[in-house]
Amino acid sequence: MNAPFAGRFARRTRWLLAGLAVLSGCAAIDTTPPAIVHQPMTARPVPQSAAPANGAIFQASAVRPLFEDRRPRYVGDTLTINLVENTSAKKNTGANASRNTSSEVGIDSMTRLPLSGLAGLGLNASGDQSLEAKGGASADNTFRGTITVTVIDVYPNGNLLVSGEKQLAINQGREYIRFSGVVDPVTISGKNTVDSTSVADARIEYVGSGYIDEAQKMGWLQRFFLNFLPF
Numbered sequence: 001m002n003a004p005f006a007g008r009f010a011r012r013t014r015w016l017l018a019g020l021a022v023l024s025g026c027a028a029i030d031t032t033p034p035a036i037v038h039q040p041m042t043a044r045p046v047p048q049s050a051a052p053a054n055g056a057i058f059q060a061s062a063v064r065p066l067f068e069d070r071r072p073r074y075v076g077d078t079l080t081i082n083l084v085e086n087t088s089a090k091k092n093t094g095a096n097a098s099r100n101t102s103s104e105v106g107i108d109s110m111t112r113l114p115l116s117g118l119a120g121l122g123l124n125a126s127g128d129q130s131l132e133a134k135g136g137a138s139a140d141n142t143f144r145g146t147i148t149v150t151v152i153d154v155y156p157n158g159n160l161l162v163s164g165e166k167q168l169a170i171n172q173g174r175e176y177i178r179f180s181g182v183v184d185p186v187t188i189s190g191k192n193t194v195d196s197t198s199v200a201d202a203r204i205e206y207v208g209s210g211y212i213d214e215a216q217k218m219g220w221l222q223r224f225f226l227n228f229l230p231f
Contacts, residue, residue, distance in 0.1 A: 045074065
């Protein structure tokens with residue numbers, strides 16, 4: 001190997017190692033996983049305009065009826081969701097197919113024709129194909145817990161669009177519990193709670209971040225070989 005070629009090879013090797021180091025450093029950054037729930041995940045109450053003082057105790061701009069419960073009705077109100085999800089699904093499939101073929105060819109006696117030496121030659125061929133395939137899949141999911149969410153929108157029919165997030169920092173990682181959906185105020189209990197099974201368009205997410213979660217993910221180089229190599 002001549003000196004100029006060795007120099008170019010060394011420089012390209014250094015650039016390649018530097019690029020791999022940058023990629024590995026980017027992969028090690030602890031980032032918040034993207035959410036699938038409705039956005040935003042929280043909302044501030046709409047500020048109420050100050051009404052002119054009329055000398056009375058009753059103020060129409062900030063009234064709450066005397067016998068009205070404290071259920072959420074406005075943007076910024078909070079609601080507790082009881083996560084009581086329990087789903088189970090199973091699927092089994094099977095297929096069987098078979099095919100048998102056979103053929104026989106013979107050459108009778110030939111006279112005054114080219115290739116007469118092939119007379120009496122016979123040819124037999126047979127084939128057998130079969131296919132048997134089975135498949136099955138099953139999934140069981142159980143989710144228990146509570147999360148308090150915020151009303152981020154009120155629909156014209158009175159239904160509430162809620163969304164929220166809970167973060168738990170455990171050692172070197174973080175756990176994210178996110179929830180969003182549409183709640184009918186009629187299903188809200190007197191304790192300001194509602195079961196997740198009564199929420200429409202519910203989106204529940206439980207994800208994590210940190211080096212433990214990163215160890216469970218396939219690296220980009222592994223994905224490259226998995227997608228492009230023929231074996």
